[in-house]
Amino acid sequence: MEWPALWLTLRLAGITAILLLLLGTPIAWWLARTRFRFKSVVEAMVALPLVLPPTVLGFYLLLLLAPDGAIGRLWQYLGGGPLVFSFSGLVIGSLVYSLPFAVQPLQAAFATLSHGCMEAAATLRAAPLDRFLSIAVPLARPGFLTAAVLGFAHTLGEFGVVLMIGGNIPGRTRVISIAVYDQVETLQYRQAHLLSAAVLMLSFVLLFAVYTLNRRHRHGA
Amino acid sequence: MTRPRQRLFALLLTLLPAAAHAGEVYAAVAANFAVAAGQIGAEFQRQTGHVVHLSPGSSGKLYAQIVNGAPYEVFLAADAERAQSLERDQLAVSGSRFTYARGRLVLWSTRLKKVDADVLRAARFNHLAVANPKIAPYGAASLEVLNQLDVSPAVRARLVYGEDIGQTFQLAASGAADLAFVALSQLRSAAGETAGVYWLVPSSLYPPIEQQAVLLRRGEHNAAARAFLDYLRMPAARAILARFGYLATNDGS
Numbered sequence: 001m002e003w004p005a006l007w008l009t010l011r012l013a014g015i016t017a018i019l020l021l022l023l024g025t026p027i028a029w030w031l032a033r034t035r036f037r038f039k040s041v042v043e044a045m046v047a048l049p050l051v052l053p054p055t056v057l058g059f060y061l062l063l064l065l066a067p068d069g070a071i072g073r074l075w076q077y078l079g080g081g082p083l084v085f086s087f088s089g090l091v092i093g094s095l096v097y098s099l100p101f102a103v104q105p106l107q108a109a110f111a112t113l114s115h116g117c118m119e120a121a122a123t124l125r126a127a128p129l130d131r132f133l134s135i136a137v138p139l140a141r142p143g144f145l146t147a148a149v150l151g152f153a154h155t156l157g158e159f160g161v162v163l164m165i166g167g168n169i170p171g172r173t174r175v176i177s178i179a180v181y182d183q184v185e186t187l188q189y190r191q192a193h194l195l196s197a198a199v200l201m202l203s204f205v206l207l208f209a210v211y212t213l214n215r216r217h218r219h220g221a
Numbered sequence: 222m223t224r225p226r227q228r229l230f231a232l233l234l235t236l237l238p239a240a241a242h243a244g245e246v247y248a249a250v251a252a253n254f255a256v257a258a259g260q261i262g263a264e265f266q267r268q269t270g271h272v273v274h275l276s277p278g279s280s281g282k283l284y285a286q287i288v289n290g291a292p293y294e295v296f297l298a299a300d301a302e303r304a305q306s307l308e309r310d311q312l313a314v315s316g317s318r319f320t321y322a323r324g325r326l327v328l329w330s331t332r333l334k335k336v337d338a339d340v341l342r343a344a345r346f347n348h349l350a351v352a353n354p355k356i357a358p359y360g361a362a363s364l365e366v367l368n369q370l371d372v373s374p375a376v377r378a379r380l381v382y383g384e385d386i387g388q389t390f391q392l393a394a395s396g397a398a399d400l401a402f403v404a405l406s407q408l409r410s411a412a413g414e415t416a417g418v419y420w421l422v423p424s425s426l427y428p429p430i431e432q433q434a435v436l437l438r439r440g441e442h443n444a445a446a447r448a449f450l451d452y453l454r455m456p457a458a459r460a461i462l463a464r465f466g467y468l469a470t471n472d473g474s
Contacts, residue, residue, distance in 0.1 A: 066397040067332075067347070082347050084397045085381045167381025167392070168353060185282045186355050 002195055004171045005179040009156060012087070012175060016094040017152040020102035023095065024147060028106030029132070032113075047100045054160025057097060061165050065089050085167035090175070093165055094155045101150040109143020110136065142214045149210040153203055243270040244445025247292060249283040250275050251299035252352075252387035253324060253359055253404035254432065257465040258297060261458045262449075269452075271445040279385035281356025287312060287437060294440025295449060297432070299324060299386075300358035304433035317436035321453045322467035324430035325405040326362050329390075331417035332399045338420070341367070344376045346399035350392040352383050359386045362427040363402035369426045393417075405466035432467075 031043060049057060064071045065084040071092070072083045083089040113136055121131045137144070159177040166173035168182070176199055183192035250258045255277035262273035276283070276293065284303040287293055288310075296313070298304045301320070307313040330336050333346065340346065352360030360382070367376065383389030386404055393401030394415075402422075408415045434453060440446035452458055459469070 062395055062397055066395055067399075068396050085348055163384060164388075165397075167348070167350070167398075168384075169381055173381075182353070182355065185279070185285050187285050187288065 001198075002176070002179045002191070005174050005176050006195070006198065008087075008171065008173075009175040009177075012090055012094060013152045013155040015091055016098060016155045017102075017148050019091070019095055020098060020151040021144065021148055024099065024102035024106055024151075025144075028103045028147075029110055029136075031103070031107045032110035046103050049097050050100050054097070054158075055164065057093070058161045058164025061089075061093050061096070061161065065092065065165060084165055085169060085173060087172055089165055090162060090173055093161045094158060097158055097161050098151045098154045101154045102147040105143045105146040105150065106140065109140035109146075113139055142217045145213055145217075146210055149206055153206050156199070156203060156206075243272065244443060244448075246271060246273045246294055246440070246443065246446045246449045248273055248275050248295040248297060248446075248449070249287065249291070249293040250277050250297040251280045251283070251358070251432065252277045252385040253299055253406055254297055254322065255387065256410045257406055257461060257467070261453065261461050264457055264461065265449055265452045268457075269445070269448060271448060273449055277385075277387060279353065279357040279360075281353075282385065285356075292439055294437055294443050294446040295434065296437055297321065297434045297453075298358075299430065299432050300361075301431040301433045304435040307435055307437070311438070313435040313437050314441050317450065318433055319450075319454070320431050320470040321434045322432045322462050323470055324359065324432055325424070325466055325468065326359060326366065326402055326422045326427060326430070327405050327408060327419045328366075328400060328422060329393055329403050329408060329417055329419040330400045331393060332396055333418065336400065336418050336420040338370055340400070341370055341372055341376060344373065344379065347379060348381050348392075348398040348400070349376070349379050350381050350383055350389045350398035350401035352386045352389045352402070354382075357383075357385050357389075358430060359402065359404055360389070362430055365427040366402070366422055409465045431470075 027046065031039065031046075036042075062084060063069050066072050067076065067082055067084070075083045075088075080088065083092065117135055117139070118131055121135055126134070157177065158175065159181070162173065162175050162178055163181075166175070166178065168174050168178055176195060180192050180195050180199075183189070183195065248258065255275060258273075258275055262275060266272055280298045280300055280303050283291075283293070283296065284298070284307070287296060287307060296304065296307065304313065304318050308315055308318050328336050328341070333340065341349075351363040354360035354364045381392065381398055383392055383401075386407065389401050390403045390407045392398040393403065405421065408419060434450055436446060436450055463469070
């Protein structure tokens, strides 16, 4: 069993999910409330990773993260090591790759919040941040849950991008999907079966949990 | 039949023999040989009318596909072992196997000013790309070079793996990796000029890369597939091989 690959993948998915919530919440909040004329441009950009082939994303990321690339250079200027072929590089790639899976559920959740509640709180002199934390966040809880789990699960399933920017380094960038690919290519079907079954079960449990919890929330509300 | 229809019919008739003669060959080709095979295939098509369709990849990956019934008719591997085992397992036509080229390994960089064994020993780089040694013969040869040079564990920690020699090449071409072990043939690819500096790895540092071709079961009754394999041994094809930096073989011609 490829324990290092499994652990690495869970770590990558976990960190990505947390960062996605931090990054996706303001974007989703803004998208849900803005009257900005070019809002659709931003929405389309956020949704791009849904339709772009992972090879296209991987190709651009490779160039951007390379030592001479814009992000790679900035990162090293800020004191970081080389980004490409590193865990940090994978996290950046995963953030881009899974962004729509976090932003879209959040945006949908924020969009359904009643303006009445927020305005009532405003007349009671609740500060904007307070209004957001004590009203919007609890009401949008299912959206947060969906965003976190989908961000996590989608990163779990990442393959093409990692194949192009990871470098298949055991323990550092060799995630489960790459390990399975390697095992299949070297005809080690027994190991491939083990790992694939583990991923299948994990993914199912995750999605099952989301649907169950969201249903309960809806019924409870 | 009206006159125009007759004429069309006659026209179609004249086209028929050509259509019957122009065969097709589906070839799985090791990534290092992809560009050379493309040129040889084009020349072959010009002379015979047969069309060669190439599917490049690492030898190990293509091997796994063939074992699982991929519809290739010819396999141009980057090693001898995989062609041999296909022949042994009767997935290839026995007696059809031969060495079509002997490959050469180079250490290449688009970022460093100079490349040689000392750069490796001194670990003066961030990342060294090699092809996945489990499925790519050039990758296995690259690791053998590192063993022979007795490089430190620090160097090994800087290895990154390309899926095949094609991706490995691209990792260095994009500058993402400082160095890469690639095939000389890739540097001599169709474009002609490739930027960067390289070190031709002495052949004493790795076992010979015997690239073998084999006729697969699916191609047994395809005259075009046999013709293509024969063509690989002919002077026209061997001239192209030499241009790409492959060493001559005793096996061919």
